[in-house]
Amino acid sequence: KQEVTQIPAALSVPEGENLVLNCSFTDSAIYNLQWFRQDPGKGLTSLLLIQSSQREQTSGRLNASLDKSSGRSTLYIAASQPGDSATYLCAPYNNNDMRFGAGTRLTVKP
Amino acid sequence: DAGVIQSPRHEVTEMGQEVTLRCKPISGHNSLFWYRQTMMRGLELLIYFNNNVPIDDSGMPEDRFSAKMPNASFSTLKIQPSEPRDSAVYFCASSPFGLGANTGELFFGEGSRLTVL
Numbered sequence: 001k002q003e004v005t006q007i008p009a010a011l012s013v014p015e016g017e018n019l020v021l022n023c024s025f026t027d028s029a030i031y032n033l034q035w036f037r038q039d040p041g042k043g044l045t046s047l048l049l050i051q052s053s054q055r056e057q058t059s060g061r062l063n064a065s066l067d068k069s070s071g072r073s074t075l076y077i078a079a080s081q082p083g084d085s086a087t088y089l090c091a092p093y094n095n096n097d098m099r100f101g102a103g104t105r106l107t108v109k110p
Numbered sequence: 111d112a113g114v115i116q117s118p119r120h121e122v123t124e125m126g127q128e129v130t131l132r133c134k135p136i137s138g139h140n141s142l143f144w145y146r147q148t149m150m151r152g153l154e155l156l157i158y159f160n161n162n163v164p165i166d167d168s169g170m171p172e173d174r175f176s177a178k179m180p181n182a183s184f185s186t187l188k189i190q191p192s193e194p195r196d197s198a199v200y201f202c203a204s205s206p207f208g209l210g211a212n213t214g215e216l217f218f219g220e221g222s223r224l225t226v227l
Contacts (some may be wrong), residue, residue: 032214043201044218089153093214097166098143100153 002027006090006101013080014109021075021104023090028071030092035064035075038087038103047088065107080108112136112220113175116202122225128190131222134183135204143216144177144187145201159185192226199223 003026013019023033032051036044048057048064050073056065063076073090087103115134123129135142143158157167159179167177174193179185189196190200199221 034216035217043220044203046158046215046217049215061148091216093216097155097158098214098216099155102152 002092002094002099003098004090004092004099004101006088006104008104009102010105010107012107012109015080015082017080017108018076019080019106020079021077021088021090021106023073023075023101025071025073025090025092025099027068027092028068030068030094033064033066033073033090033092034090034098035062035073036089038089040086044089061089077106080106082108082110084108111138114202115220116200116222117134118219118222120223120225122227123192124227125128125193125227126191128188129192129196129224129226131187131200131202131224133185133187133202133219135185135202136206136217137183138146139204139206139217141205141214142179142185143203143205144185145203146198147201147221148198156187156200189224197224197226198225 005024009020013068034049035047038044050057061078066073085108087105089103091098091100117132141160143154145158147153156169158178162179177187201221203216203218205214205216
C-alpha cells in the first residue's frame with residue numbers, strides 16, 4: 001500500500017516569500033502525481049498533474065517537480081500571497097488508487 | 111460543466127439511523143471515487159468504480175457501509191446503521207479515464223459533512 005508523507009506539516013511565511021512543499025511516497029510505480037489545494041470547509045481543487053513521463057509542470061506561480069525513482073515531488077510557490085493560504089495535498093496515482101498525504105497547512109501573512 | 115455534485119452538503123442524524131449520500135460525477139467521466147476525511151486519519155479512499163463497476167472496496171470500513179453506482183451519472187454511499195465514529199466529511203471524485211490509464215486527473219465535489227449524534 002502506498003504511503004505518502006508531506007513535510008512540513010505546517011508553514012507560516014510572510015507575503016512575497018518563495019517556498020517549497022515536499023512530498024515523498026513509498027511506491028515509485030506511479031502513473032502520475034497530482035497536487036491539490038483545500039480551503040477550510042471546502043473540497044479539493046486540482047492544481048497540477050504531473051504524468052510519470054514528465055519531470056515538472058508549471059501553472060502561473062506554481063511549479064511542481066517529480067522524481068519517480070526517489071519517490072519525491074516538490075511544489076514550489078513563487079511570490080506567495082495571503083490568498084495562497086490553504087492546505088496543500090499531494091496524491092500519487094497507481095493501479096487506480098490515489099493515496100493522499102496529510103497535507104501541508106500554509107499560512108501567508110500580509 | 112457543473113463539476114462533481116454531492117448532496118446533502120450537511121447531514122446531522124442520530125446513532126442508528128440510515129444515512130445516504132449522493133454523488134453526480136462529471137458527465138463523461140469513467141471512474142468515480144468515494145473518500146472520507148477526518149482530522150485524525152486524513153483522506154481515506156473507501157471505494158472506487160470504473161464504468162459503474164466497483165473495482166476495489168477494500169477501504170470500506172465495515173459492512174455497515176455500502177456503495178452503488180446504478181448508472182454513469184449517479185452513485186450513493188449508504189451507512190446503516192450509523193455510529194458517532196462515522197462523523198466525517200465524505201467526498202466524491204470523478205476522473206475521465208479508466209483502468210490503468212496514464213492520466214487520471216481527479217476532480218472533487220464539495221463534500222458531505224456528516225455528524226452522527
